[in-house]
Amino acid sequence: MxxxxxxxxxxxxxxxxxxxxxxxxxxxxxxIEYRQDALGVMAWQIGPLGDMAxxxxxxxxxxxxxxAENLAGVAHLPWEGFVEGSLRGDDHGVDTDALADIADxxxxxxxxxxxxxxxxxxxAELARGDDFTAMRRQVATVAxxxxxxxxxYRAE
Amino acid sequence: MxxxxxxxxxxxxxxxxxxxxxxxxxxxxxxIEYRQDALGVMAWQIGPLGDMAxxxxxxxxxxxxxxAENLAGVAHLPWEGFVEGSLRGDDHGVDTDALADIADxxxxxxxxxxxxxxxxxxxAELARGDDFTAMRRQVATVAxxxxxxxxxYRAE
Numbered sequence: 001m002x003x004x005x006x007x008x009x010x011x012x013x014x015x016x017x018x019x020x021x022x023x024x025x026x027x028x029x030x031x032i033e034y035r036q037d038a039l040g041v042m043a044w045q046i047g048p049l050g051d052m053a054x055x056x057x058x059x060x061x062x063x064x065x066x067x068a069e070n071l072a073g074v075a076h077l078p079w080e081g082f083v084e085g086s087l088r089g090d091d092h093g094v095d096t097d098a099l100a101d102i103a104d105x106x107x108x109x110x111x112x113x114x115x116x117x118x119x120x121x122x123x124a125e126l127a128r129g130d131d132f133t134a135m136r137r138q139v140a141t142v143a144x145x146x147x148x149x150x151x152x153y154r155a156e
Numbered sequence: 157m158x159x160x161x162x163x164x165x166x167x168x169x170x171x172x173x174x175x176x177x178x179x180x181x182x183x184x185x186x187x188i189e190y191r192q193d194a195l196g197v198m199a200w201q202i203g204p205l206g207d208m209a210x211x212x213x214x215x216x217x218x219x220x221x222x223x224a225e226n227l228a229g230v231a232h233l234p235w236e237g238f239v240e241g242s243l244r245g246d247d248h249g250v251d252t253d254a255l256a257d258i259a260d261x262x263x264x265x266x267x268x269x270x271x272x273x274x275x276x277x278x279x280a281e282l283a284r285g286d287d288f289t290a291m292r293r294q295v296a297t298v299a300x301x302x303x304x305x306x307x308x309y310r311a312e
Contacts, residue, residue, distance in 0.1 A: 034200040040193035041233060044186070073229045077197060 025093060028086045032094040035081025038074060045071040046142065049123075053139035059132055068127035068135075071142075072120040079113045088155060097155040112149045119145050181249060184242045188250040191237025194230060201227040202298065205279075209295035215288055224283035224291075227298075228276040235269045244311060253311040268305045275301050 049067050051057045086092060087100045102109050123138045205223050207213045242248060243256045258265050279294045 030200070034196065037193040037196035037200070040190065041197060041230070044190040044193070070233060074197070074233075077226060077230075 024085070025091065028083060028090070028092045029094045031081045031083040032086050032092060032096050032098075035078045035086075035098075036094075036096075038078035038081065041074050042071060042078070045074070046139075046146075049139050050143060053136040061130075064135065065124075065127040068120070068124040072117075072124035075117045075120040076113075079110075082109070099153050099155055102153050109149070109153060112145070112152075116142070116145045116149070180241070181247065184239060184246070184248045185250045187237045187239040188242050188248060188252050188254075191234045191254075192250075192252075194234035194237065197230050198227060198234070201230070202295075202302075205295050206299060209292040217286075220291065221280075221283040224276070224280040228273075228280035231273045231276040232269075235266070238265070255309050255311055258309050265305070265309060268301070268308075272298070272301045272305070 045067050048057070048063060049071065052059045052064055082098065082102060084103075086096065087098050087102055088096060089100050119138070119142045123135070123142055126135045126138050129135075201223050204213070204219060205227065208215045208220055238254065238258060240259075242252065243254050243258055244252060245256050275294070275298045279291070279298055282291045282294050
């Protein structure tokens with residue numbers, strides 16, 4: 001290969017690499033926004049459950065059960081948004097509080113997701129009954145599960 | 157009442173009104189963000205369904221069924237976010253494409269929500285079977301249902 005052609009080839013390769021990176025970055029950005037949306041939905045649903053559990057507002061059996069059902073129904077959703085290259089320090093166009101530690105300890109991160117899915121399912125099941133003390137205790141368990149993950153994997 | 161006291165009382169009333177309005181506006185802002193989150197989750201879930209239905213990517217039975225289930229599971233969520241005072245032209249701090257027409261025709265807006273809930277449930281049911289032609293047709297029906305609402309109630 002004539003040496004004179006090298007820069008052209010290098011430029012073409014670089015250009016292709018940049019295009020690939022741009023397309024992938026757009027996908028990563030969408031994934032970050034998606035998981036933020038899904039976590040936002042969870043936060044909205046858990047809000048009134050926390051308020052009722054803490055006595056800030058009166059317990060409303062219908063609303064409590066509906067929120068608990070909604071929460072359990074979305075608890076499996078956010079996690080697919082934690083795609084490769086979507087953490088703090090990675091090259092993407094959306095701000096995120098998701099720390100790089102997630103990549104370093106995927107197994108623990110995924111185990112915590114599973115725990116949340118199970119604990120919210122338990123809450124939804126309790127909410128269909130009439131043991132409000134157990135419901136309140138379970139809201140605290142769910143909140144602790146959220147917090148445990150935030151403490152480990154979310155920026156302050 | 158001495159006329160000289162009026163400005164003070166007016167100021168106090170105004171101040172209370174502003175405080176009330178501030179608190180309520182924060183609630184409205186959160187409701188707008190919540191519905192945008194929930195609609196974002198729907199968009200994310202329907203994306204691959206549309207791609208598979210249109211042949212842009214190969215049909216994957218497991219993924220199709222999972223997305224359809226997720227979509228049906230969240231289709232009832234966004235609507236509680238359309239609280240009073242949260243439409244275009246209302247006084248809130250979050251940009252929204254939701255037109256004031258929603259307030260003028262609540263019954264139609266709610267009827268369309270119900271249709272979406274039913275059509276996504278039908279899609280999830282079909283997705284558990286093996287009639288891909290029916291699934292594709294139902295994805296189009298769901299997409300038309302989204303579009304019908306957007307055409308009527310979402311800013312361009």
